[in-house]
Amino acid sequence: xxxxxxxxxxxxxxxxxxxxxxxxxxxxxxxxxxxxxxxxxxxxxxxxxxxxxxxxxxxxxxxxxxxxxxxxxxxxxxxxxxxxxxxxxxxxxxxxxxxxxxxxxx
Numbered sequence: 001x002x003x004x005x006x007x008x009x010x011x012x013x014x015x016x017x018x019x020x021x022x023x024x025x026x027x028x029x030x031x032x033x034x035x036x037x038x039x040x041x042x043x044x045x046x047x048x049x050x051x052x053x054x055x056x057x058x059x060x061x062x063x064x065x066x067x068x069x070x071x072x073x074x075x076x077x078x079x080x081x082x083x084x085x086x087x088x089x090x091x092x093x094x095x096x097x098x099x100x101x102x103x104x105x106x
Contacts, residue, residue: 010039037101040080049081063090
């Protein structure tokens with residue numbers, strides 16, 4: 001059993017899924033970046049750094065709000081958390097998946 005410090009984050013697990021075993025390169029197609037962005041968002045939600053809330057009268061309109069800016073000791077996740085904090089106002093989950101997918105060195 002892995003200790004907590006050895007555990008892979010969701011975005012790391014997704015990256016392993018898209019790697020070609022023989023070549024050690026990422027499989028073609030850019031869509032994996034959005035899966036990784038979704039994994040980062042999920043990780044931040046699961047670790048209670050963010051929360052998703054309904055906004056306005058439309059129940060299907062949701063926004064992501066910062067709950068805690070405490071770093072998670074992962075450079076990529078912490079960079080994405082900083083982006084949410086810097087945004088100031090709530091944005092949709094879709095916005096953050098797309099924004100996280102554009103993170104440098106993803």
